[in-house]
Amino acid sequence: MLAAVASLTVLGAALGLGLGIAARRFHVEPEEIVAELEALLPGSQCGQCGYPGCAGAAQALADGKAPVTLCPPGGKGVAQALAEKLGVSADLSALGESVPMLASVREELCIGCTKCFKACPTDAIHGAVKQIHAVLKEACTGCAKCVDSCPTEAVGLVPVPATLTTWTWHKPGHA
Amino acid sequence: MTEFLLLLISTAVVNNVILVKFLGLCPFLGVSKKIDAAIGMGLATTFVLTLASVATWMLDHWLLVPLDLGYLRIVGFIVVIAAAVQFVEMAIKKSSPQLYQVLGIYLPLITTNCAVLGVALLNVQNGADFLHATLYGFGSATGFTLVLILFAGIRERLALAAVPKAFAGAPISLITAGLLSLAFMGFSGLNLT
Amino acid sequence: MPAVATLPAWLQRSLIRWGVHPDDHKRPVADLPVERLPLPSRLFLPLQQHVGAPARPVVKIGDHVLKGQLLAESAANISAPVHASTSGRIVDITTYPAPHPSGLEQPVMVLEPDGKDRWIDTAPPADPFALPPTEVGRMVSAAGVVGMGGATFPSAVKLALGLRVQVEILIVNGGECEPYLSCDDRLMRDHAAGVVDGIRLALHAIGAQEARVGIENNKPEAIAAMQQAAAPFPEVRIMPVPAQYPMGSDKQLIQVLTGREVPFDGRAADAGVLVHNVGTCHAIHQAVRLGRPLVERLVTVSGGAVRRPRNVVAPIGATAQALFDYCDGLASAPARVIMGGPMMGNPLATTASPVIKGTSGLLALTQEEVGEGERAGPCIRCASCVSVCPMNLLPLEMAAHIRSDDPDGAFQLGLNDCIGCGCCSYVCPSAIPLSHYFSYAKGALAANERAKLKSESIKKLTTARLERQEREAREKAEAAARRKAEREAAKARAAAQANAATAKAATADVNA
Secondary structure (H helix, E strand, O other): OHHHHHHHHHHHHHHHHHHHHHHHHOOOOOOHHHHHHHHHOOOOOOOOOOOOHHHHHHHHHHOOOOOHHHOOOOHHHHHHHHHHHHOOOOOOHHHHHOOOEEEEEOOOOOOOOOHHHHHOOOOOEEOOOOOOOEEOOOOOOOOOHHHHHOOOOOEEEEEOOOOOOOOOOOOOOOO | OHHHHHHHHHHHHHOOOOOOOOOOHHHHHHOOOOHHHHHHHHHHHHHHHHHHHHHHHHHHHHHHOOOOOHHHHHHHHHHHHHHHHHHHHHHHHHHOHHHHHHHOOHHHHHHHOHHHHHHHHHHHHHOOOHHHHHHHHHHHHHHHHHHHHHHHHHHHHHHHOOOOHHHOOHHHHHHHHHHHHHHHHHHHHOOOO | OOOHHHOOHHHHHHHOOOOEOOOOOOOOHHHOOOEEOOOOOOEEEEOOOOOOEOOEEOOOOOOEEOEOOEEEEOOOOOEOOEEOOOOEEEEEEEEEEOOOOOOOEEEEEEEEEOOOOOEOOOOOOOOHHHOOHHHHHHHHHHOOOEOOOOOOOEHHHHHHHHHHHOOOEEEEEEOOOOOOOOHHHHHHHHOHHHHHHHHHHHHHHHOOOEEEEEEEOOOHHHHHHHHHHHOOOOOEEEEEEOOOEOOOOHHHHHHHHHOOOOOOOOOHHHHOEEEEEHHHHHHHHHHHHOOOOOOEEEEEEEOOOEOOOEEEEEEOOOEHHHHHHHOOOEOOOOOEEEEOOOOOOEEOOOOOOEOOOOOOEEEEEOHHHHOOOOOOOOOOOOOHHHHHOOOOOOHHHHHHHHHOOOHHHHHHOOHHHOOOOOHHHHHOOOOOOHHHHHHHHHHHHHHHHHHHHHHHHHHHHHHHHHHHHHHHHHHHHHHHHHHHHHHHHHHHHHHHHHHHHHHHHHHHHHHO
């Protein structure tokens, strides 16, 4: 009995000590990955993923609490980059269903209050006081922050229209 | 010398740890989607298995047998194996973060990989001496790696194949594993003398 | 690899280890005389008929223009101007269905012909060979000449590149390997002298010493005409090549004519050659010798559904429907209308789309010719596609990756080298739409690339915004601090004055 207890105790202590030394020897900074992930995200702090800003999202990704497809404005490109960085395989099918959106101002409703372009994290809305506002398609991520800020519901989201340069063939057999 | 070569072949191929002894099926099915990951897993398991064979032999011969603590064998072995895995995990995390990410959850699972414990216990059962135990561990691990890579290669192609819906995913993998196992059974007819 | 075209004819065929040999359907259309399309009632001139930036309009709605007058100018380094195809009035600048499989609309100028077809005054140079090469390039650029084989890359940009990197050989593409099409064949038969002159002008513009004209040997009349026209000019070599699709693809033609291979991710210039289509050479001839911009082109109108197929000279901007109507309309509803050739052309969403500079053919194909209706079967791994691929790719493997949503895997296998010739789809015994898979994957990869670029530019915007907000907050705080300091200073001054006053009063008190 005594021999059993003693031998296992000694064994455990010895292995524990060895691992402790190894842990010190092979120590890595764990936080690098969060900064790297944040650099991959759009950085517009739109909060669509449900985390407080892109830094929060990066932390959640690093902890494995969020899927790589968490970023709607980033789309497939960002999801793939994140998946590559994290070394996981991304299930991009979930993203395929949500079409990329753009903000659009209904001119007859806009009163020129400037609230939306103060809310826009990417400066994608143009305008001045008492002037009808307009959206720059190239800069809009479709984050919908402006939609919530509009007092007259003049801002809405519309699917990104296809153009001759963005049009692509569909996948065969998936007409 | 010939004896050692024969031992290696018979442990790696004829008595393959996965396909003939059916040990270590968890990583066999879990980490065989990509060849890269399979190679990494195979190498990590090879290292752990060899190290564990040596360590458990020493534990058994120098501690458990002299003190007549045979009933603590499984507990003791698990502790040693767990420590070895922890060590490998830390080393990989430091040297190859990418491989660390790829192996993910399966790395700690080497601890409970029944191939590792199984080989250690079989060593004791066979009454192997130190050199034989080491070679037995290394040979088994080589067989494990070989089969893992073979299977990953097949699965990479399977992923591109038009598999009937009812068989897609795990079912076709298991069928493939079964066929592979049948093929390896053929080695038991090998006349090594 | 030797230049196959320099070897004896009986050896050539066996040395070409790629491609297919579809039924060419070129005759009898190729043997019929060319006809001219009467001016339609409206012409739709797209601002983008070329690779690169769309042209910028320089005329207004309501302006009266002459044939050949500049309507829209080149808007970037890679762009091309658009000219009026006839005299008339600009009635609108609007959007109109593009000659594109999507049928999406693009900006066009609508020209209403006045029926007079009056040219602008032109002042062509007396001897263009006395001009510096760059001047010839400038004239080509001003004439809006683009690659007329279908690639529509601005020709002047190519000439400038050829001059800069000093290419040795000009390859002239008279392959016309696509079935049905015979517009280049007709052009070489009827205007061989003009084509050869255009070739010599292009040689002058790039400073090269030798031109090799590759013509498939199924066009003996064109070869004879070109040989006769080129006889006085030893620098222009007419080289018959075996009729093998896709001989008219530049990479393949370069290899057959020179034995050189265009490197991966490279251009023809990297192999020391430049490729121009015979149609483009003729357009260069017109631009430099006559001062006439590219306003019309030869179009093959053919296909089983067309009643009276033939080659038609059409003004740029005439609708596909107008051309079909001129050819006595369609005998039956076509299964597919294609702009270009049947192998690489684009199916048209609507026949209202206009003829543009790169339109070599308009085909109305019957169900029988399209041959669809057979469903794609499983891949039997026969590797027929591998043996015909002119780029030595593995179409079956690439398609398998794409089918299982892994376009990157296909990219690793060389998807970007795929020239989209369609040989693989043509030979596939299981009728797998291989080239459709590749078009899809190229589009998906391009979309990913665009998304990546967008997210990078958005990141810049966000950082700029944050910096601005910080700066504004800092400036606000500084201004507030300054005001506070001023207020305090004023208070201190007031206090000091008050003190001084009290002190004075006290002194006065004491004195009193």
